[in-house]
Amino acid sequence: MPAKDLDTIVSLAKRRGFVFPAAELYGGFANTYDYGPLGVELKRNIREAWWRSMVRERDDVVGLDAALITHPRVWVASGHVATFHDPLADCKKCKMRWRVDHIAEGQYGEPKRNAAGELLCPNDGGDLTEPRMFNLMFKTQVGTIADDENVAYLPPETAQGIFINFENVVASMRRKLPFGIAQSRVSFRNEITPGKFIFRTLEFEQMEMEYFCFPPADRDNPEEYLALHREWIDYRLAWYRDTLGIDASRLRIRYHEKEELSHYSAGTADIEYLFPWGWGELEGVAARTDFDLGAHGKESGKPITYFDEDTKQHIVPWVIEPAAGLTRTLAVCMLEAYTEEPDEKGEDRVVLKFKPNVAPIKVAVLPLSKNEALRPTARRVYEMIRPVYMTQYDETQSIGRRYRRQDEIGTPLCVTVDFQTVGENGVAGDDAVTVRDRDSQEQIRVPIANLLNVLRDRLPGC
Numbered sequence: 001m002p003a004k005d006l007d008t009i010v011s012l013a014k015r016r017g018f019v020f021p022a023a024e025l026y027g028g029f030a031n032t033y034d035y036g037p038l039g040v041e042l043k044r045n046i047r048e049a050w051w052r053s054m055v056r057e058r059d060d061v062v063g064l065d066a067a068l069i070t071h072p073r074v075w076v077a078s079g080h081v082a083t084f085h086d087p088l089a090d091c092k093k094c095k096m097r098w099r100v101d102h103i104a105e106g107q108y109g110e111p112k113r114n115a116a117g118e119l120l121c122p123n124d125g126g127d128l129t130e131p132r133m134f135n136l137m138f139k140t141q142v143g144t145i146a147d148d149e150n151v152a153y154l155p156p157e158t159a160q161g162i163f164i165n166f167e168n169v170v171a172s173m174r175r176k177l178p179f180g181i182a183q184s185r186v187s188f189r190n191e192i193t194p195g196k197f198i199f200r201t202l203e204f205e206q207m208e209m210e211y212f213c214f215p216p217a218d219r220d221n222p223e224e225y226l227a228l229h230r231e232w233i234d235y236r237l238a239w240y241r242d243t244l245g246i247d248a249s250r251l252r253i254r255y256h257e258k259e260e261l262s263h264y265s266a267g268t269a270d271i272e273y274l275f276p277w278g279w280g281e282l283e284g285v286a287a288r289t290d291f292d293l294g295a296h297g298k299e300s301g302k303p304i305t306y307f308d309e310d311t312k313q314h315i316v317p318w319v320i321e322p323a324a325g326l327t328r329t330l331a332v333c334m335l336e337a338y339t340e341e342p343d344e345k346g347e348d349r350v351v352l353k354f355k356p357n358v359a360p361i362k363v364a365v366l367p368l369s370k371n372e373a374l375r376p377t378a379r380r381v382y383e384m385i386r387p388v389y390m391t392q393y394d395e396t397q398s399i400g401r402r403y404r405r406q407d408e409i410g411t412p413l414c415v416t417v418d419f420q421t422v423g424e425n426g427v428a429g430d431d432a433v434t435v436r437d438r439d440s441q442e443q444i445r446v447p448i449a450n451l452l453n454v455l456r457d458r459l460p461g462c
């Protein structure tokens, strides 16, 4: 069972060092969050799992890390300057600001309307002002003079850096179609609507890949291209389910209706998750045709093409784009992992049942007590494990409380060093430790000499 309500996760995230509301010292700053010591590990692990599945384990995808601040005409070509707008309206009574499309979609519950059918404020039912279109890109300036000449934008997505490097990658990596270019990094959107924790923030991380393929013979009936689109949807859905361990019953694919599609799109499907407030997007898989390469070719005056050795012709590839939200996925991993259940003594415990590959800390080394006799061996075990796995050493408080703490941060394995390990009262130690499993709470005795093998078996994909 995932956490029933978001507040539980928000408070655990703060208490245990995953995610902090940003700038609390100054009264907070809407829609921004800081990632704490465990949050940063969790984020790295999700990104690494994505990179592994999208780049390392595939022969047909390479990586990229393009500049964040780039030529402003990139965003003219992509359409963001002209069309990256949201309709915003204010409540005349409570003054809250809303995205009208979100109210209409039911993101705040069944939409309220007046007798004329116009949407009303979800907060207090007040009348809304006429919606105004608001561009979501953050503007900045390059250099010291703030004029239109020097304007630059913070990137609202990662994709454009990939499109403008298409020819560089083909030439430098001798790539043949079909192939993909993947990139994971921060994006910025001037989101005004009240966020739901890290679901919607000003600054967030995305994991995107552009997969370039041959254009279809028939533009109006691109069967093979759409089949490839479906393949990518399935591949990505399987990643959430199998690699991150998200329950299939809380994942679904939603194909966009014709009216929802951009004019150039041959189809888009969202991978959605059942959040505590309803279904929400985790990733969009878009069949973007040749729109982006074509648009940059037109705007720059230098067509971006691929030379097909077989037909000896220059062609503009078509593209499929799986675009995922890293920070949004982090919230989902926490929601999914959250479990309340009895511990070995029948008392309530909170456990984050992360799959080992995403767990921030893989192993905790816990001497049974602070006793000096245990420390050298415990430190030796810790030094042995830490080069291989993210490991924590903790000797404060009772062993029971330390188990609870590791359960609450989702550490899959605890290794305990006790007096049987080191020996006492003239009896020689067995040089073995206890390995406790987070989920089953089962404990097994393992010789230190064999410990790394046992950890490897129990920490798949780490």
Ligand code: ATP
Pocket: 157, 189, 191, 198, 199, 200, 201, 202, 203, 204, 205, 206, 281, 282, 283, 284, 323, 324, 325, 326, 327, 328, 329
């Ligand atoms: P939404 O409809 O929720 O605003 P979108 O359709 O605009 O999302 P895309 O442009 O397709 O989103 O971006 C791909 C992914 O990036 C989204 O599925 C989501 O996971 C993530 N994402 C987009 N905007 C934000 C944001 N403001 N905060 C956190 N993650 C975001």
